[in-house]
Amino acid sequence: MAPRMPVAFVGHGAPTAAVDPVKSAPWTAWGRALPRPTAVLVVSAHWEGAPVRIGATRALPLIYDFSGFPDALYALRYPAPGAPALADRVEALLGTGTRRAPDRGLDHGAWVPLLHLLPAADVPVLQVTLPMALGPDGVFDLGRRLAPLRDEGVLVLGSGNVTHNLRAIAPDGSPPQAFAREFDHWTAEVTTRRDWDTLRAYREKAPALRQNHPREEHWLPLLFAAGAAADDDRVSYPVEGFEYGNLSRRSVQIG
Numbered sequence: 001m002a003p004r005m006p007v008a009f010v011g012h013g014a015p016t017a018a019v020d021p022v023k024s025a026p027w028t029a030w031g032r033a034l035p036r037p038t039a040v041l042v043v044s045a046h047w048e049g050a051p052v053r054i055g056a057t058r059a060l061p062l063i064y065d066f067s068g069f070p071d072a073l074y075a076l077r078y079p080a081p082g083a084p085a086l087a088d089r090v091e092a093l094l095g096t097g098t099r100r101a102p103d104r105g106l107d108h109g110a111w112v113p114l115l116h117l118l119p120a121a122d123v124p125v126l127q128v129t130l131p132m133a134l135g136p137d138g139v140f141d142l143g144r145r146l147a148p149l150r151d152e153g154v155l156v157l158g159s160g161n162v163t164h165n166l167r168a169i170a171p172d173g174s175p176p177q178a179f180a181r182e183f184d185h186w187t188a189e190v191t192t193r194r195d196w197d198t199l200r201a202y203r204e205k206a207p208a209l210r211q212n213h214p215r216e217e218h219w220l221p222l223l224f225a226a227g228a229a230a231d232d233d234r235v236s237y238p239v240e241g242f243e244y245g246n247l248s249r250r251s252v253q254i255g
Contacts, residue, residue, distance in 0.1 A: 002153025006255030009158040009225040010113045024116040030238040031117035038153035039083045039124040044109030045160040045218040049129030051097040057084040060105035078111040083124035109159040143227020156228045158221030162248040163212040170245030179208040180246035229254045
């Protein structure tokens, strides 16, 4: 039997992390420490849709869903195999409400961290949409419904950022402001004690929500990951810190 996989949330940050050896080094170390998955199921902040849509089940060209970055980024490739059997399992677990999007490849929320977490690109990858319209409870429930995949060796991965306000970014290396530090600290405190009820109630309980998330698409992938957690899972933080002032790099491993 495949080992039970942990759940992961990665703070994917700016696309330039893909070609930055310093910022990518913690992802590389994290990937080496993880058990080898049979496949990866990704929910990224950069693909929304409800009901849930299931992406390509074959290797397609990457989606470079950004502009104005160095040419080296657009030359990157991540030819991971598709995961048709995993797509069928997702459909079986979620029921008849899912849709297929066979021509939708991996966006940068998926391939930028995977480029370093699993650099050989030899593990099948499947991306499904973030059902943001269903709200925090719906996203959390999606993770819960897909949690059985962990016992089949699948790495369930949410990709976003604990703080994400692009209007508040600053030159890289600038210290984070209080609103970002406090939100990041609150997230770590709540997640460490696996208080998923409080995490889901972030609109009422988190400090300075709108300063950190004008929209919530980069926050909700953490709730997806939390939904797939078990009561006895251990929580750890393989990557911490900030970039561009107020953009948290915090990544979470559960299990």
